[in-house]
Amino acid sequence: MLVEGIKSRPVYRGLTIQPRARRHIFALEGEGAHALLDRKTELDETARSRSEILYLGRGSQGKGHDEALRKLGADMFFTAPTIATLLFRLKGTLATAHMGTRLYIAGTEGFIGQAMIVALDNGMDHASIITEHRGSLARRVQCVHCKGITEDVTHSPFACSHCSLPLLVRDHYSRRLGAFQGVNVDAEEPGSAPDPEELFL
Amino acid sequence: MSGGTEIPVRVTKVTMVADRIKRFRFERLDGRPMPYFSGGAHVIVSMNDNGHVRRNAYSLMSPPYDCSAYEISVLHVEDSRGGSSFMHEKVREGDEMRVSHPVNLFHPDWRGRKHLLIAGGIGITPFIAMMEQFSREGAHFELHYAIRTRDRGAYCEDLVASYGPHRVKIYCDAENNRIPVARLVDGQPLGTHLYVCGPTGMIDGVLKAGLEAGWPQQNLHCERFLSTPPGKPFTVKLTRTGKTIHVGHHESMLEAIEAAGVDAPYLCRGGACGQCETRVTACEGKLLHNDIYLSDEEKAAGQKVMLCVSRFEGAALHLDL
Amino acid sequence: MAIAFKQETFRDDFSYRNSPENIRRFPFPFDRDEYMYSVNMEPHVKGQKGTVFESLIDVDEHYIAEMHDRALVLKEDPLRYQALPHMMTAQWDTLELLMEEQAAGYPEHFTLIRNGDQWRWINRPLGIDDTFTFGDRATLPYEPLEYITRQAQGDFCIVDQRDGNLWMDAGMVTTQADWSLDFDIGMNFMEWHGPVPLAHQMGVFERALKFLLNLQQGKPTRRFNWTMTINPRLDTSPENYPKWGPDRATVTPENVGDKVHLRVEVQTLWRLPRSNAILFVIRCYLMNMNELVTVPKWARRFPRVLRTLPPELIDYKGLTRYRETTMDWLSKYDDGAPTSPGTFPD
Ligand SMILES: Cc1cc2nc3c(=O)[nH]c(=O)nc-3n(C[C@H](O)[C@H](O)[C@H](O)COP(=O)(O)OP(=O)(O)OC[C@H]3O[C@@H](n4cnc5c(N)ncnc54)[C@H](O)[C@@H]3O)c2cc1C
Ligand code: HEM
Ligand code: FES
Numbered sequence: 001m002l003v004e005g006i007k008s009r010p011v012y013r014g015l016t017i018q019p020r021a022r023r024h025i026f027a028l029e030g031e032g033a034h035a036l037l038d039r040k041t042e043l044d045e046t047a048r049s050r051s052e053i054l055y056l057g058r059g060s061q062g063k064g065h066d067e068a069l070r071k072l073g074a075d076m077f078f079t080a081p082t083i084a085t086l087l088f089r090l091k092g093t094l095a096t097a098h099m100g101t102r103l104y105i106a107g108t109e110g111f112i113g114q115a116m117i118v119a120l121d122n123g124m125d126h127a128s129i130i131t132e133h134r135g136s137l138a139r140r141v142q143c144v145h146c147k148g149i150t151e152d153v154t155h156s157p158f159a160c161s162h163c164s165l166p167l168l169v170r171d172h173y174s175r176r177l178g179a180f181q182g183v184n185v186d187a188e189e190p191g192s193a194p195d196p197e198e199l200f201l
Numbered sequence: 202m203s204g205g206t207e208i209p210v211r212v213t214k215v216t217m218v219a220d221r222i223k224r225f226r227f228e229r230l231d232g233r234p235m236p237y238f239s240g241g242a243h244v245i246v247s248m249n250d251n252g253h254v255r256r257n258a259y260s261l262m263s264p265p266y267d268c269s270a271y272e273i274s275v276l277h278v279e280d281s282r283g284g285s286s287f288m289h290e291k292v293r294e295g296d297e298m299r300v301s302h303p304v305n306l307f308h309p310d311w312r313g314r315k316h317l318l319i320a321g322g323i324g325i326t327p328f329i330a331m332m333e334q335f336s337r338e339g340a341h342f343e344l345h346y347a348i349r350t351r352d353r354g355a356y357c358e359d360l361v362a363s364y365g366p367h368r369v370k371i372y373c374d375a376e377n378n379r380i381p382v383a384r385l386v387d388g389q390p391l392g393t394h395l396y397v398c399g400p401t402g403m404i405d406g407v408l409k410a411g412l413e414a415g416w417p418q419q420n421l422h423c424e425r426f427l428s429t430p431p432g433k434p435f436t437v438k439l440t441r442t443g444k445t446i447h448v449g450h451h452e453s454m455l456e457a458i459e460a461a462g463v464d465a466p467y468l469c470r471g472g473a474c475g476q477c478e479t480r481v482t483a484c485e486g487k488l489l490h491n492d493i494y495l496s497d498e499e500k501a502a503g504q505k506v507m508l509c510v511s512r513f514e515g516a517a518l519h520l521d522l
Numbered sequence: 523m524a525i526a527f528k529q530e531t532f533r534d535d536f537s538y539r540n541s542p543e544n545i546r547r548f549p550f551p552f553d554r555d556e557y558m559y560s561v562n563m564e565p566h567v568k569g570q571k572g573t574v575f576e577s578l579i580d581v582d583e584h585y586i587a588e589m590h591d592r593a594l595v596l597k598e599d600p601l602r603y604q605a606l607p608h609m610m611t612a613q614w615d616t617l618e619l620l621m622e623e624q625a626a627g628y629p630e631h632f633t634l635i636r637n638g639d640q641w642r643w644i645n646r647p648l649g650i651d652d653t654f655t656f657g658d659r660a661t662l663p664y665e666p667l668e669y670i671t672r673q674a675q676g677d678f679c680i681v682d683q684r685d686g687n688l689w690m691d692a693g694m695v696t697t698q699a700d701w702s703l704d705f706d707i708g709m710n711f712m713e714w715h716g717p718v719p720l721a722h723q724m725g726v727f728e729r730a731l732k733f734l735l736n737l738q739q740g741k742p743t744r745r746f747n748w749t750m751t752i753n754p755r756l757d758t759s760p761e762n763y764p765k766w767g768p769d770r771a772t773v774t775p776e777n778v779g780d781k782v783h784l785r786v787e788v789q790t791l792w793r794l795p796r797s798n799a800i801l802f803v804i805r806c807y808l809m810n811m812n813e814l815v816t817v818p819k820w821a822r823r824f825p826r827v828l829r830t831l832p833p834e835l836i837d838y839k840g841l842t843r844y845r846e847t848t849m850d851w852l853s854k855y856d857d858g859a860p861t862s863p864g865t866f867p868d
Contacts, residue, residue: 007716008709021415022387099389100415123314123392127685128417144702144760147601165764172717176708183760187767188843206740236739237795239611265796302739308798310684311608334796337657338611419685468736476736 009173010126012112012133015104017042022100024051027090027115028069029083029107030062031135036106037068052076052093056086058107059135083111087118094122106132110140110151113178126175137200141169142179149179155196157185166193169200207247207299208235213270215294219355221277222323223289224262226270227300234268238303240331241396241424244271245301245470248287255456257284258426258471260326261303264333271300274355276323282431282451306473307398307424309335314392316342319380319407321399322349325356327424328398332364343368345385347399350375382407386414398424425493427471432489432512439463439522440482448512455508458522465508465522472510479520481506486515524630527586527647533594538754538808544583545813549574550865551746551786555826557835559721561729566744566790573866574788577627578742579620580805581675586647588675588697588756595696595757596672601704602759603668605680605692612680612692613667614657615794616801620670645673667692676805679703681711683798688734690714691799697756697806699749699785700763700840719834737800739793747787747804749839750848754783754808773844778851779812782844784824811852817867821855828852 015035017024024047026036033055036043043051051074057063070077080086094103103124105115112131119129138152148162156169160182167182174181186193210227218224229235243260263272277289292298307327309316316335318328325346335342344364348354351373360369372378386395395416397407404423411421431450438445439458448457455477458465468476472492481488481504490500492507499505506513506520530537540548569575574582595602605613621643625634633644642653650673654661662669671678671694679693687710695703706714711731712722721727737743751758752769773781785808792801815821828841828849836842862868 007722008713018415020413023415094391097391098387099391099393099420100387101391102415102417123312123390125312125417125419125685128419142705144705145762145764147704170717172705174705174709175713177705181702181705181760184764184767187764188770190768237615238739239796239798242798302741303795304738305798308683311611311682311797334611468738474736475732 006171006173009171010112010116010131010175012109012131015039015106015130015132017047017104018102018130019047020100021047021102022050023097024102024104025090025093025097026051026053026055026074026104026106027086027111028053028055028065028105029086029111029135030056030058032106032108032111032132033057033062033065033069034106035132035134036072036104037065040072043072048073049075052078054078054080054086054089054093056080056083056107056111058083062107062135083114087114090115090118091122094119094124097122102128102130104130104132106134108135108138108152109133110138110178113140113175116175117178120176139169139200140179141167141182142174142177143167143182145184149177150182153180153182154198154200156199157193157196158182207301210271210298210300212292212294212296212298215292218274220350220352221289222274222353222355223277224272224274225288225292226263226272227298228270230297235271236302237268238265238330239305239308240265240334241307241309241327242303242305242330243307243327243469244273244303245468246273246288247299247301248284248292249298250283250287250291254459255282255284255287256470257288258469260307260330260424262326262329265330266333266337274323274326280431304468304474306469307396307422309340309396310394310420310422311340312392313394314341315390315394316340317385317389317393317395318342318344319382319385319395319397319399319403320344320346321397321403322347322353323355324397324399324403324424324426326398328396329356329360331396332360336364343370345370345372345380347372347380347403348374382410383414386411386416394420394422396422396424398426401425425471425473427473427491427493427510433514435513435515435518437513437518437520440519441522453509454506454511454513458508463522467509470509472507475507477508478505479508479522480504481518482521483517483519484513484515485517486513488513488518525581525583525585525628528583530584530587532587532591532754532756536753536755538584538587540809540813541583542816543572545809545816546867547573547582548809548813549746549786549788549807550784550817550820550867551748552823552827553863553865555823555861556830557748557827558832559718559724559726559835561726561733563730563733563743563745566742566792574805574807577623578790579623579627579674579803580788581624581628581631585675589648589673591756592672592694592696599761602696603671603694604703604707605665605667606708609667609680609682609692609797609799610659610665612682612794612797612799612801613665615796615799616678616680617666617670618656619792619794619801620674624674648673667694676803678804679802680794681800681802683735683800686735687711688731688800696759698759698804699747699751699787699806700758700760702760705760717838719838720832734791734800737791737793739795742790742792744788744790747789749785750841750844751783751785751808752781752844754810756806756808770840770843773847775847775851778844778848779815780810782811782848782851783808784811784814811848815852815855818855819861819868821852822857822859823861825849825852825856826861 146163168185214226259273491510681688
């Protein structure tokens with residue numbers, strides 16, 4: 001379960017298929033594939049013919065869903081080797097898309113955040129995007145000092161992968177960066193950082 | 202003071218622009234510039250009809266960056282309770298009146314990649330200022346404007362002349378031309394925002410067409426020229442001031458309360474802004490919520506009422522005022 | 523009367539001090555001997571001479587030094603100024619407001635000459651005399667918001683209104699109490715206030731938001747906020763926390779008077795005309811404890827406020843390491859006598 005009550009963290013309400021959409025774009029990462037596969041029955045003939053699925057296998061539970069997804073019979077299906085290539089493809093799709101296109105994102109929070117940024121850059125309102133969290137609870141964290149982003153953070157404090165400062169992971173999330181905030185934990189008394197705790201798995 | 206600071210103005214020009222539609226130009230008595238405003242904004246015009254004050258909202262349609270004057274266009278509605286009749290029949294060039302500072306409950310979403318404007322009849326007014334602003338800022342827009350007959354449609358030629366027929370499309374009922382709403386909402390580029398203003402039926406129809414074409418609610422915007430529906434007279438008791446007030450057929454609760462000398466808060470007087478929200482302390486009967494501000498749950502709970510448009514039927518209504 | 527601007531620093535040797543006259547006009551925020559969050563908003567109208575409300579946009583003796591400090595911060599970290607693309611109209615609105623108010627309040631220091639869209643802006647303290655076309659960004663050396671906020675004291679956020687909420691979509695933030703514009707830009711009212719304790723549960727933000735959504739043109743509003751800072755440092759950003767965080771551990775009974783500062787923010791909110799956005803001005807005032815105790819009423823009241831502060835606020839405002847020491851030091855100025863209502867000196 002995600003920690004409740006973080007006001008700045010988006011609420012991931014779950015993939016509900018919007019029956020009136022003219023086009024459905026599914027961006028799925030790892031276990032996010034299940035979010036769609038579990039709703040197979042909601043995808044009727046019309047919806048399938050209007051769907052485009054972008055999938056990236058990732059994580060121990062999140063690989064190898066290609067076949068199952070392909071069998072859904074969507075109009076377009078694309079498997080991406082990395083997050084960057086998936087996002088690049090998504091960018092291309094949205095650049096020429098029309099109103100009536102609805103975007104669904106499922107996967108880890110870090111992935112949702114990054115796909116969301118692409119959507120915002122293409123003029124979509126974040127509240128219109130349908131999201132579901134699946135897979136690890138690891139956080140994507142921005143170091144507020146050097147601005148470097150560290151992916152898949154499971155511990156707090158942790159060492160910034162860019163500037164090495166020990167960072168406390170705050171419960172404050174930026175949609176624009178798709179990341180939580182990391183703040184130097186021992187700034188007031190250097191060397192006093194507590195031991196890392198595994199908090200986000 | 203409620204409702205914002207009022208600006209004393211003189212009516213410097215009255216122009217008949219179409220059948221039953223007049224334009225009014227207001228300049229400040231003190232000669233200072235009018236405040237700038239944003240496209241979509243309206244002002245509350247106070248009309249003093251022999252000591253009886255009426256206040257109606259009218260959209261500003263002069264260019265937002267022209268602070269020499271404000272202009273509004275008023276449709277003379279059939280069975281007017283008085284406001285639009287007063288404007289049409291009593292107001293003359295040279296008269297002094299008061300207008301509020303501008304309030305905008307229909308502002309464009311400036312993130313929009315494209316702005317699709319749909320107007321019906323007098324609903325054209327907020328768009329006139331909006332388009333001025335869009336074209337000055339280099340924003341991408343398109344207007345689809347429906348009128349009943351050519352002589353009832355205000356500003357058709359002017360708008361086509363200013364922005365070109367590719368951006369301004371006129372549809373005339375009498376010529377059997379309808380806005381092809383379903384086709385319009387299909388195929389707009391991602392990031393388009395739609396705005397509609399006109400008769401209730403049209404607004405509902407356009408919003409529905411948008412949703413049916415898969416548009417998210419966030420990209421659909423409307424302004425309703427709500428006014429108090431005439432209703433049965435009723436009585437309301439104000440618990441704090443201890444006054445009992447009679448609300449007649451043709452006045453709103455807010456107007457009756459003001460007439461009794463109680464200063465109640467308001468902004469839009471059209472059930473949209475939420476400023477006149479008032480707590481109900483006792484209610485034996487039925488509240489007729491005519492606003493678009495309270496949620497359905499809030500309306501059902503009956504703890505709050507919007508003074509400017511809502512009414513009451515029943516034995517007793519007590520308000521925390 | 524011309525202001526005598528001071529030469530001073532907010533870093534390194536920290537030479538910032540208040541003149542006796544400036545202490546008298548300090549916006550002491552406590553109107554009673556205790557403090558808790560509330561929807562503390564009041565109309566922003568002009569106040570008496572000798573207060574910070576003499577003009578609606580206050581300029582004081584620290585103006586030049588603060589503008590110099592802002593320039594230094596921006597050289598190190600240009601991200602302290604950011605504006606999303608749809609905020610350009612609101613930027614011009616802000617430029618107009620700040621120029622008009624500064625020129626109206628301090629005609630001997632600032633002059634604005636408008637001739638249609640051709641504007642000439644003279645800022646004598648900073649030696650600026652620029653002519654530009656209002657609405658044409660290419661005629662200014664910076665974007666309009668950056669241009670004018672390099673010449674105005676305080677931090678600035680412009681919030682856009684959409685969908686029944688406010689969105690922080692532009693800002694100049696170099697004198698902040700530990701929050702990051704770069705992180706918060708794009709958030710809505712509830713989101714950027716996320717880290718604040720207690721206030722959400724008290725309904726403070728819900729009511730404040732409702733109020734602001736109806737904020738009217740020509741009727742600005744204001745509120746106070748406060749915290750404490752060690753050394754007169756304006757830039758207490760999270761970005762630079764490793765630089766200023768260690769200061770918190772340096773407070774001793776001997777240096778409280780010099781080092782510990784009350785930091786008061788006078789926040790004003792203005793509906794902007796052309797964009798319908800809201801400008802949020804966070805004007806920061808610093809005063810050390812030696813200066814504070816020169817006003818007996820404040821010297822009595824402030825330790826009482828500190829003593830009764832809820833633990834969540836002590837922690838959130840970062841006072842934990844030095845609150846006790848400060849209270850002890852201040853207690854010698856508190857004889858227990860009752861304090862008069864209101865914030866002003868007796
Ligand atoms: C934000 C805003 C902007 C506006 N801008 C403009 C503008 O630019 N130009 C303009 O002309 N008007 C505008 N209006 C409408 C305007 O404020 C007045 O409502 C209008 O002029 C009619 O006022 P009245 O006093 O003459 O008539 P009212 O007595 O207020 O009633 C108007 C008419 O509608 C009928 N009616 C009212 N409610 C119902 C109902 N529920 N069902 C059926 N019939 C009903 C009445 O019987 C009457 O015929 C705006 C309203 C709002 C809220
Ligand atoms: C639109 C204008 C406003 C902006 C841009 C704004 C911004 C902020 C920011 C960025 C913070 C710091 C949060 C953090 O810790 O990261 C904050 C704190 C806070 N804000 Fe606002 N705010 C606004 C209006 C208001 C209003 C109207 C209220 C009224 C109650 C309010 C009450 C508070 C409180 C109580 C805090 C905690 C301050 C402290 O204890 O130091 N804010 N605000
Ligand atoms: S005055 Fe705006 S809702 Fe009543």
